[in-house]
Amino acid sequence: MRDQDQLAMTADEMNAYLDEIFPQVRGDFHVDRLAPGEITLRLKVAERHLRPGGTVSGPAMFGLADVTVYALVLGMIGRVPLAVTTNASLDFLRKPEAGRDLIAEGRLLKLGRQLAVGDVLLRSEGSDAVVARAAMTYAIPPGKSRPENGVS
Numbered sequence: 001m002r003d004q005d006q007l008a009m010t011a012d013e014m015n016a017y018l019d020e021i022f023p024q025v026r027g028d029f030h031v032d033r034l035a036p037g038e039i040t041l042r043l044k045v046a047e048r049h050l051r052p053g054g055t056v057s058g059p060a061m062f063g064l065a066d067v068t069v070y071a072l073v074l075g076m077i078g079r080v081p082l083a084v085t086t087n088a089s090l091d092f093l094r095k096p097e098a099g100r101d102l103i104a105e106g107r108l109l110k111l112g113r114q115l116a117v118g119d120v121l122l123r124s125e126g127s128d129a130v131v132a133r134a135a136m137t138y139a140i141p142p143g144k145s146r147p148e149n150g151v152s
Helices: 011-021 058-077
Strands: 029-035 038-043 084-092 102-111 115-124 130-139
Touching: 011 029, 011 058, 029 058, 038 058, 058 084, 058 102, 058 115, 058 130
Parallel strands: none
Antiparallel strands: 029 038, 038 102, 084 130, 102 115, 115 130
């Protein structure tokens, strides 16, 4: 294990890992940036992500928020496929802009032995307006976390 100021995986390694373990959504998500305790992840918005009226669907936005925290946790602790979501809250704030990817900026609030808690802001690419905000909690399988109690 690495200390909490270091990553266990790079952005390129994470992109390859996500494609490997989630072939059903291969190409939907891309890690643009991965740093200790922080991540920028993109949903490559396609027709299948839209609902009637042409806006990005709630399930697509939820998926982006969920994958964002999952990738951030694994970026810190390494390949732990049984890390799972245990709690999620998503606030939809405004309609995403049409024809643009969604960008998620995530940060870890806590990385403990058993739980990781993250915050995510979703924006349309090129816009400062937040379209959704999420709080996600992940359970980490025993023996897979780092000994520190938090992320600064």
